[in-house]
Amino acid sequence: MLKKVLDSKVNIVDNVKDWEDAIRTAAQPLIADMSITNNYIEAMINNVKKFGTYIVVAPKVAMPHSRPEDGVNKNCLALLKINEGVFFGDETDEEEKVYFIFVLGAVDNESHIETLTQLMDVIDDEDKIEAMVKAESVDEIMELI
Template identity: 35%
Template structure:
């Protein structure tokens, strides 16, 4: 993943220190980043919201972190990520990991790419030093550099 992070996470996929009114709004922001980067169509954003409505807040994978995604579909144009850091955390309904301040949007073009990118991101985010540094990073370049370490 480290070698591909620039392609999977271009500047256009970042929204830093933006407000969200609720979890749906937070996912819409993640979808906006995916669309802006050319990874998905707007339909994928609706699919990510539908997934949480059907399956609950399982996407809140760590304290303060949601990995917004849905199954690969025609709405995914190519595999990529968006990175949304909220100015004020929002509740997703996760008993253990709310409130959420970082929403990473994940679009996988096929099952293998989807799982590969997902596990690479999860691997990077279990490192407490990295997550603390990511929370303070002020630019897309800084964030990508931390993820590559």
């Protein structure tokens, strides 16, 4: 199911300007198919400014999100791989670099739980994340997922 949800919503870039640019870039497939609005992107960025880097959910992985009423039109998920990584916190610690941005949008508090559970199985698998860091194509990433 996770592959189906992510279909055509995975992108790879070499670098981004900063963490805000990472969130905006990662969300573009969801804007393109009208799953979310631009307001949702701004809400995700404001959440990080307000609450800190809580969206870094595992080593190398961030999952920005916000409330359904901030602009989610349908349950959705997109993934951006940043080859050079981006810092959300301490810019002197290479261990803090994030390589994967999973943008999650949910229309309510329950309907996305199955997708989230499957996603956490991927995120919690350190070997899989390391293999995804080395992956050079969207197809390779999708195989690992």
